[in-house]
Amino acid sequence: MRFQWLKDYQELDEQIVYLKWNLNKSRLERNRWVYGDLQNVRLEKNSRASSLEENMARIEQEIELLEEQRTEMLAIINSFAGIDNEIIKKKYIDGCSLDVIAEEIGYSASYVRQRHAEIRKTLDFLDQYEEKMQDKQNKLIEIDDYNRNASEVRQISLF
Template sequence: MYEWLRDYQRLMQEIDYLEFELQRYKKELGRWSRGDLSDVKLTEKSKAANLEEIIRTTEHELAHKMNDMRDAKTLISMFKGLDNQILYLKYVEGMTLESIAEELTYSTSHIYKKHAEIMKSIKFAHEINSHFSFPQYHE
């Protein structure tokens, strides 16, 4: 139903985690190159000896995820219907329901009600999917 929202949120979590890892790797590299571990001798098999390559790989993966995010936003913004507009503005653009009502020229109470209905539908669909095993299509 609104699989795009789940996929978008999953992608955001992946990006957030990659950014966290990248920051952690860079701090660790700093410790080895000019910090408290700069006098410790590394072996070739040591993870710290490969930190620069790990950072490059992580940056590359992050760049791909960011491109995926940009493409997802472009696609999602083209979806029609009030439900999709509400979800896009709330969960992608980060707007409040009050701001969404103003932007879409609906009453705040209508947007609150509509959002509650959407969330109820999503929760119901999630519960149905978690209770039943549907075959997955694989190419």
């Protein structure tokens, strides 16, 4: 497949976002047990809640590993030559508009749009990627909201 690197990068990025969301959810649950409505409930030895801290540490390690892999993958992607690779990288990894891409690489906007349209015809997974980008943004906003309010000790609900 011609742009398999993009699909691999997208899958890696989705894994990282999911793990961050899962970590956020675990933190919310932990806060319920420590500060919230469950603080007076006794934990069972083998319950999910009793291993929450261990699970969070495991998720954090996995996120760190995947982010290192993403950094390595970006270094490889940045070494690829060719205008098509440059357009795809700037559009789907860097998030640039086609007009900005044209300006940065020194081609006309109409030529970049034409190349992008031709590339899209051969890459059916790009449509799915653009749909998933909105979901990713929503999850990142949710994580940011939690992190902004993390210092507040208050009742937190998972629902």
